[in-house]
Amino acid sequence: MTSRSTGDATAGEQATVTFTELYERVEAIFRNAGLSAEQAGPIARMIAAGERDGAASHGIYRIEGCLRTIRAGKVNATAVPELQDDGSAVVRVAAHDGFSGAALEVGVPVLAERARQLGLAALVIHDTAHFSALWYDVEALTELGLAALALCPSYTAVAPSGGREALLGTNPIAFGWPRPGRPPYVFDFATSMAARGEVELHLRAGTPLPDGWAIDAEGRPTTDPEAALAGALLPFGGHKGSAISIMIELLGGIMIGDLTSPESLANMGTDARIPSHGELILAFDPARFAAGRPGDPAQRAEVLFDAILGQGARLPGQRRYLARERSLAEGITLTAAEVEQLNRFESLGLDAVAD
Amino acid sequence: MTSRSTGDATAGEQATVTFTELYERVEAIFRNAGLSAEQAGPIARMIAAGERDGAASHGIYRIEGCLRTIRAGKVNATAVPELQDDGSAVVRVAAHDGFSGAALEVGVPVLAERARQLGLAALVIHDTAHFSALWYDVEALTELGLAALALCPSYTAVAPSGGREALLGTNPIAFGWPRPGRPPYVFDFATSMAARGEVELHLRAGTPLPDGWAIDAEGRPTTDPEAALAGALLPFGGHKGSAISIMIELLGGIMIGDLTSPESLANMGTDARIPSHGELILAFDPARFAAGRPGDPAQRAEVLFDAILGQGARLPGQRRYLARERSLAEGITLTAAEVEQLNRFESLGLDAVAD
Numbered sequence: 001m002t003s004r005s006t007g008d009a010t011a012g013e014q015a016t017v018t019f020t021e022l023y024e025r026v027e028a029i030f031r032n033a034g035l036s037a038e039q040a041g042p043i044a045r046m047i048a049a050g051e052r053d054g055a056a057s058h059g060i061y062r063i064e065g066c067l068r069t070i071r072a073g074k075v076n077a078t079a080v081p082e083l084q085d086d087g088s089a090v091v092r093v094a095a096h097d098g099f100s101g102a103a104l105e106v107g108v109p110v111l112a113e114r115a116r117q118l119g120l121a122a123l124v125i126h127d128t129a130h131f132s133a134l135w136y137d138v139e140a141l142t143e144l145g146l147a148a149l150a151l152c153p154s155y156t157a158v159a160p161s162g163g164r165e166a167l168l169g170t171n172p173i174a175f176g177w178p179r180p181g182r183p184p185y186v187f188d189f190a191t192s193m194a195a196r197g198e199v200e201l202h203l204r205a206g207t208p209l210p211d212g213w214a215i216d217a218e219g220r221p222t223t224d225p226e227a228a229l230a231g232a233l234l235p236f237g238g239h240k241g242s243a244i245s246i247m248i249e250l251l252g253g254i255m256i257g258d259l260t261s262p263e264s265l266a267n268m269g270t271d272a273r274i275p276s277h278g279e280l281i282l283a284f285d286p287a288r289f290a291a292g293r294p295g296d297p298a299q300r301a302e303v304l305f306d307a308i309l310g311q312g313a314r315l316p317g318q319r320r321y322l323a324r325e326r327s328l329a330e331g332i333t334l335t336a337a338e339v340e341q342l343n344r345f346e347s348l349g350l351d352a353v354a355d
Numbered sequence: 356m357t358s359r360s361t362g363d364a365t366a367g368e369q370a371t372v373t374f375t376e377l378y379e380r381v382e383a384i385f386r387n388a389g390l391s392a393e394q395a396g397p398i399a400r401m402i403a404a405g406e407r408d409g410a411a412s413h414g415i416y417r418i419e420g421c422l423r424t425i426r427a428g429k430v431n432a433t434a435v436p437e438l439q440d441d442g443s444a445v446v447r448v449a450a451h452d453g454f455s456g457a458a459l460e461v462g463v464p465v466l467a468e469r470a471r472q473l474g475l476a477a478l479v480i481h482d483t484a485h486f487s488a489l490w491y492d493v494e495a496l497t498e499l500g501l502a503a504l505a506l507c508p509s510y511t512a513v514a515p516s517g518g519r520e521a522l523l524g525t526n527p528i529a530f531g532w533p534r535p536g537r538p539p540y541v542f543d544f545a546t547s548m549a550a551r552g553e554v555e556l557h558l559r560a561g562t563p564l565p566d567g568w569a570i571d572a573e574g575r576p577t578t579d580p581e582a583a584l585a586g587a588l589l590p591f592g593g594h595k596g597s598a599i600s601i602m603i604e605l606l607g608g609i610m611i612g613d614l615t616s617p618e619s620l621a622n623m624g625t626d627a628r629i630p631s632h633g634e635l636i637l638a639f640d641p642a643r644f645a646a647g648r649p650g651d652p653a654q655r656a657e658v659l660f661d662a663i664l665g666q667g668a669r670l671p672g673q674r675r676y677l678a679r680e681r682s683l684a685e686g687i688t689l690t691a692a693e694v695e696q697l698n699r700f701e702s703l704g705l706d707a708v709a710d
Binding site for chain 2: 088089090117118119120121122124126147149159160161162163164165167175177185187189191236237238239240241242243244246247249250251254255256257258260262282284286288289290292293294295297300301304307308311312313314315316
């Protein structure tokens with residue numbers, strides 16, 4: 001990829017950068033904030049990938065929360081993730097309170113090998129400052145020809161269906177299916193109707209929330225962003241989404257012996273920091289599952305995708321892949337605000353963030 | 356359990372029976388219809404369990420569809436399920452076109468053993484006339500102290516989010532978490548807003564459908580039951596539920612080398628018969644996952660459940676467990692229509708159903 005950077009971007013101007021340029025700038029910010037190379041590299045790669053894909057929710061604006069967590073001493077800046085492999089279907093990486101990205105990069109190759117060997121395997125990341133887009137995590141496995149399901153708790157923000165108070169996290173779940181020669185089928189969503197950040201956008205814009213997003217502190221439905229932030233978000237899909245969110249607390253928190261969403265919030269003290277919990281990723285080898293059965297799973301999946309696209313529906317991830325294609329061809333366009341943020345983090349380091 | 360049967364129940368009167376009495380009557384109906392003992396027993400157990408739990412969707416009224424499938428020669432009435440175990444994390448049972456219940460009973464003990472050994476394992480049921488409530492299947496594993504996730508395709512009835520035509524099945528997904536000394540945390544739901552049967556109930560009652568259930572044959576939202584039956588159901592939770600439903604076609608159909616929902620409908624020719632496809636069940640051993648980690652997963656889960664119940668929300672399955680408790684204490688009350696159905700199937704056998 002050749003550089004298409006505008007060079008000396010200053011505050012107030014948008015800029016176009018290559019993936020590598022962006023990665024290197026973000027990596028340097030984290031190195032200057034005290035992270036080891038092993039910790040800084042994976043985070044910088046993911047943030048650059050978020051910007052490349054137009055997925056700003058895991059892009060530059062999230063650097064601030066990471067820096068706050070480092071400044072608060074709530075992450076082990078030089079943690080060395082430790083592989084714990086007993087040869088079973090459960091591969092563990094003890095993150096030792098480091099960021100999840102470093103642990104993921106240690107665990108994925110072993111998970112993939114184990115899934116090929118046994119047909120199915122799990123990766124558990126323990127004790128981590130969790131900052132990761134789950135689509136990014138499952139794509140690491142689809143690139144290796146595997147299907148993957150990833151889930152984790154987050155921070156208490158969501159009331160269970162029929163309840164009155166925030167208890168569950170926005171608990172994301174992601175799934176990936178490999179498509180040879182094309183971007184994978186990937187979904188990744190919060191199990192709440194909306195994220196807290198989206199409610200905050202409505203608050204700043206002075207616009208009401210859509211129906212069904214939230215309840216107030218008394219448990220009554222509300223479209224008032226302020227009342228919603230004092231109350232709770234609602235799960236997507238009513239009692240069904242609520243049941244899935246509870247499953248995520250059970251499998252991705254309690255079963256693996258890591259924190260649930262309320263425990264993570266209590267541990268960090270504020271949702272302005274990166275949450276501390278674990279992550280569970282299942283990897284499936286379609287070649288193993290389909291062995292000896294009629295039909296090639298890769299081809300059969302394309303028949304299904306064609307039928308979906310043929311009736312005018314979209315596949316999840318399509319928008320992200322279009323942005324990716326454009327970014328790789330033309331460079332990643334950063335907004336003026338993003339350029340300003342990068343400049344500020346580069347010049348001030350950890351002093352750029354409040355305690 | 357002592358018999359509380361009213362004895363000679365005749366058409367038009369409700370009756371109270373024990374689980375065992377109901378099981379034996381249903382088993383005899385299937386034996387008379389030509390099923391082997393190995394095929395008839397598991398179906399009869401599940402139907403009796405459905406009635407015990409007040410879950411009529413898998414109770415007596417479903418006998419008719421099973422008999423139709425037998426009469427049409429679309430199920431192997433004397434199939435002997437074949438365990439295919441290579442020692443990996445994927446345990447298979449070839450159902451050889453028999454009903455899924457018999458295959459499940461062969462596979463579950465091996466799945467449980469493998470999950471305890473490896474931490475995580477999968478059961479794949481191949482080539483089966485699929486008649487099973489997934490809550491029933493995951494409960495078979497929670498009874499053994501394991502968590503379980505089950506999923507399978509069904510019959511084409513649901514349009515993907517943003518689409519215009521039925522393509523996906525109502526694709527159920529179920530999850531179970533064991534609770535020592537109590538009924539498990541279990542959810543089991545269709546990934547559509549509603550089942551086709553519920554739309555048919557509205558048609559018969561002459562009542563409009565709730566918003567968001569269905570589209571007509573031109574892909575427009577409709578509340579007219581007749582237009583909905585000519586069109587398509589919609590997934591629950593918008594694009595999120597749609598993405599999960601597609602995942603179920605991929606994992607529970609294509610990956611395991613069994614039929615997708617459209618393929619199953621094409622194979623059976625009508626949705627009045629039991630669909631032919633596979634099923635995927637994952638089993639997790641919480642004791643293995645949590646080993647060496649702080650806290651007991653069983654106790655921690657109860658803290659979460661208490662917090663949910665303490666704010667007035669319910670756990671999925673609660674209604675079923677209340678019905679179960681009542682049934683076990685007082686007997687299972689059959690409606691007059693159910694008594695009439697049983698009587699008819701007993702006297703007419705396969706002649707009770709149309710081709």
